[in-house]
Each structure stands twice: as C-alpha cells, then as structure tokens.
Amino acid sequence: MNATYLLMVTPEGNHNKFYRMLPNFPDDSHFTVEWGRVGATAIKKIYSMAAWDKIYKDKITKGYVDQSDLHDCVVTVLSESNYAPIADQLVAELVDALLAYSDNAIKKNYIVSSKDVTQAMIDLAREKIDQLYSVTSLSEVNAILSQLFTIIPRKMEKVEDYLAHTEMDAAEIITREEALLDIMTGKVNQKTRHNIRNDNISNTILDENNLTIRPCTMDEIRHIKKFLGKESEHKLKNAFYVKNIVTEACFYDYCSKNQISDKDIHYLYHGSRNENWWNILIQGLSLRPKKSVVRTGAMFGHGLYFAPRAKKSIGYTSLNGSYWSGGTSLTGFLAVYKVAYKNPFNVYRHTPAYKLFTKENVHRLGADAIFASKDQGMLVNDEVVVYDDKQATIRYLIELA
Structure with missing residues (x-):
C-alpha cells in the first residue's frame, strides 16, 4: 500500500x-x-x-x-542559503525582502510550503482556474473553486467566505486565485541545484534564475526621478536596473519579427503588490490564461496593462494609501518596462465591446496595442494595453517609501 x-x-x-x-x-x-x-x-x-x-x-x-497522485514527487526547493551570496548589499536586501513577501503570502493562504507542492498540483490548479473563464453560473464557479481548494490545501476558517456570491465576486476571486497560484508557481519553479555542498556553490539565486540586478547609477536615478515627476519622485527610496535574460530575448525576438525599431520601444510603468514581484521578476509578466478569453472587469480585455504616468501605477502597489490595491505597507514596488508597439488603436470613449479585446481582434483592427486616452474624460490617466507577453520586458524596479 x-x-x-x-x-x-x-x-x-x-x-x-x-x-x-x-x-x-x-x-x-x-x-x-x-x-x-x-x-x-x-x-x-x-x-x-x-x-x-x-x-x-x-x-x-x-x-x-x-489527491495522492498530486502529492507524489514533491519538488524540493533548496533554501536561499544554498546559493552563493549576492555581493551587493542593496541587491541582497532587495532579494531577501521579495522572497519574504512571497513566502509570507504562501504561509498566510496555504497550509503547505512551496517545497511540498508538486508540478502536477500547479498544473491541475492552473487548469481549474482556466476553467473558471468558460462557466457562467455562480454554482459552476463555486463547484470549480471547491475542486481547486482540494488541490493545494488552503487555510480557510469558513469555506463559504472564499466562494462567489455575485458576478463581481467571481471576477475578483479569479484574480485572487491567479495571483496566489503565480506566487506559489514562482517559488516551485525557482531554479535549484542538487547534491552540491554549500562551500562549493558558485551561482547566486539571481544566476540560477537568469536575472541581473544592480543598483542604478546616479545618472539613471536622475533620469528616473525626472519621469516620476514632482508628484511621485519623493516616494523613491531605491532604484535597481533589472534584466531577465529570458524575457529580454523574447522581447527582442518579437521586435525583430515585427519590425519594431527603437522609436517604437516605450518606457512605461507597471505596479503590483509586494508579494507578486519575485515571481514577476523570474517569470516575467504573463497573460493568464494563455489563450485569449473575455475577462470580466478588465476594461480593455485580455492584456497586460501599463501607464505612462507613475502615479497611476503606484495605485496598484502595496504602498500605504495606494488607491486600487488598498495598500497598507510602508514599502511598495513599481517597475519600468520596455513595451514594444508601433500601431496603437486609440480609444477615447469606452464601449462594452472593448472588454472583449484580445490579441486576435486587436490585430484585426490593424493594431498591436490599445492606447486608452484620458483626453475626453474616459480615464483620469492614459493607459497602454498589449496582448502578447513578449511585448514587454522589465528594465527598472523602483522601491517606494
């Protein structure tokens, strides 16, 4: 047995x-x-x-x-102490903080740690979340959620509180479950090396995850402050140059295949909660699910959202007072992304049809992005949406305080 x-x-x-x-x-x-x-x-x-x-x-x-099959072949993730130390103290402190944020989110929501989670569990949980997009009734949504909660055991004092009671609940729950699974996925997929003694390790955790991170130079900081503007520059605590070798290669491959020149590479902001950033750094921003779907609550459909104005994206961080995420932390993180597009479809007035935007129907408009303008009062701030995750790669990570 x-x-x-x-x-x-x-x-x-x-x-x-x-x-x-x-x-x-x-x-x-x-x-x-x-x-x-x-x-x-x-x-x-x-x-x-x-x-x-x-x-x-x-x-x-x-x-x-x-669920026995899902608990076989547990992925053992080496502790961060099994990597070579990061030489730069500021970068080491940043990585430690981001890892702690993701670990705390896992501890808060799951009864298992990432080392107890198998790839089979991740894959099946992802499949269940994807299924949520294809059902319409709340009973179907809650049936799938009940199945999802059996895959990676969750901390739930009252199960009913984690189920959907309205359509808006369902949209928020899908976003919640995607974010939690992304955090867990980032930890499970973290590159590890086995059977190596601590005193014989040469790679840092950054090396193992195809990342280059260094503190920004004074010239870079001056440039960043200039574009943060007077309304946001006082929030800057630290700034880091970040390069993900994998997403950078995909980005420039996209640029090459689509004749994107330097003038078509735009530097835009993206904000997210603290616990999401380690996974974002190592995996890149990803469209979930991979296939195009109609996303309830997404104003311009199934895409990656960016802003030319820092203040807009700061509202999605964990920083205390952030508008959209209800942040309460003394620290938050904002990224600057290189975003490739040359034929945006300009939107000045919103219609319900725009919630159906996907990569396919945006391309049918002859466009490779949506530029949602504030000029006629539709939005307070401009937004840019792209529909292929290869269109964006991170350049700077800004620590806010």
Whole structure:
C-alpha cells in the first residue's frame, strides 16, 4: 500500500478536512491514519491493514477526494542559503525582502510550503482556474473553486467566505486565485541545484534564475526621478536596473519579427503588490490564461496593462494609501518596462465591446496595442494595453517609501 491523501472541501457544513493513510514501515500489518481540519493539529490512530479498503471506500463515499497522485514527487526547493551570496548589499536586501513577501503570502493562504507542492498540483490548479473563464453560473464557479481548494490545501476558517456570491465576486476571486497560484508557481519553479555542498556553490539565486540586478547609477536615478515627476519622485527610496535574460530575448525576438525599431520601444510603468514581484521578476509578466478569453472587469480585455504616468501605477502597489490595491505597507514596488508597439488603436470613449479585446481582434483592427486616452474624460490617466507577453520586458524596479 502507498501513502494516501484524501481531502474534502465543501461549503455545506464548512468542510475543509484532510484524511491521510500511512502504511507503517517496516511493519506492514498496520497503518496510521491522520485526520482533521486543514491547518489544524492532526488526530492519529492505528488500524490493522485489513481495514484499509473499508476505510478508504467509506471516506470516498462521504465525499473525500483522493489527491495522492498530486502529492507524489514533491519538488524540493533548496533554501536561499544554498546559493552563493549576492555581493551587493542593496541587491541582497532587495532579494531577501521579495522572497519574504512571497513566502509570507504562501504561509498566510496555504497550509503547505512551496517545497511540498508538486508540478502536477500547479498544473491541475492552473487548469481549474482556466476553467473558471468558460462557466457562467455562480454554482459552476463555486463547484470549480471547491475542486481547486482540494488541490493545494488552503487555510480557510469558513469555506463559504472564499466562494462567489455575485458576478463581481467571481471576477475578483479569479484574480485572487491567479495571483496566489503565480506566487506559489514562482517559488516551485525557482531554479535549484542538487547534491552540491554549500562551500562549493558558485551561482547566486539571481544566476540560477537568469536575472541581473544592480543598483542604478546616479545618472539613471536622475533620469528616473525626472519621469516620476514632482508628484511621485519623493516616494523613491531605491532604484535597481533589472534584466531577465529570458524575457529580454523574447522581447527582442518579437521586435525583430515585427519590425519594431527603437522609436517604437516605450518606457512605461507597471505596479503590483509586494508579494507578486519575485515571481514577476523570474517569470516575467504573463497573460493568464494563455489563450485569449473575455475577462470580466478588465476594461480593455485580455492584456497586460501599463501607464505612462507613475502615479497611476503606484495605485496598484502595496504602498500605504495606494488607491486600487488598498495598500497598507510602508514599502511598495513599481517597475519600468520596455513595451514594444508601433500601431496603437486609440480609444477615447469606452464601449462594452472593448472588454472583449484580445490579441486576435486587436490585430484585426490593424493594431498591436490599445492606447486608452484620458483626453475626453474616459480615464483620469492614459493607459497602454498589449496582448502578447513578449511585448514587454522589465528594465527598472523602483522601491517606494
């Protein structure tokens, strides 16, 4: 017999329970069961192996789901101490902070750490989130959410609080679940090296993740402050030059294939919450799901959103007082991206049809981006939306305070 992991998540009765069946090795005549509410201390009991099948069938009949396959082949992520130290103190402190933000988000929302999560769990969770875009009724949304919560066990005092009760709830929940899974994915996919002694390590965590990060030069900081403007430059605490070798290569490949010249590369802002940045740095900004979908609540459809004005994007950071994300942190992060486009479709007045924008129908307009203008009162600030994640790569990360 193999170790078996069962999980039940249902709003009826507020169930968020696990049941684990563990053969006793080398004594194969008995097995141990552990059960309880997810996140709570397990109750344990030993049974004769003869009772295995009966207990298993009884739990499945009661509504437990067998998730044993997802818990095999656990990805072991080496601790950050198993990398060579980062020489620059400011960069080392930045990386430590970003890793801590992502770790804290995982601890707050999951009962497992990234080292206990398998790629199979990530893939199945991603599949469930993608399915949320193809259903219309709240009952279907909540059925998929209940399945999602059994894949990577979650901390939920009351399951009902995590389900959708309105269409707006559903849109916000999809965004929430995508963000959480992206954070977990970033940690699970973090490049690791095995069977190497600490005193024989030559690569830093940046090397392993194809990243170059250094403090900005004084000239770069002056340039950054100039474009932050008087309204935002006082928030700048530190600024870092960032290059992701993989996304940079994809970006310039896109530019080459689409005849994008230097004048068509625009420097724009993107804000996100602190816990998202480590994954964004190592994975790049990604359209979720990869296929084009209609996104409820996305004003200009399924794209990546940027702003020419820093103040607009600061509103999406974790910085205290940030408007859109309700930030409460003393620190936030804002990025400057290189964004490639040369034929934007200019929008001055919004219509519901614009929520249906995807890469395909934007291209049918003869465009490679949307430029949403504030000039006629549709928006307070201009926005730029692109529909291919190869159109953007990070250049600077600005620490705000």
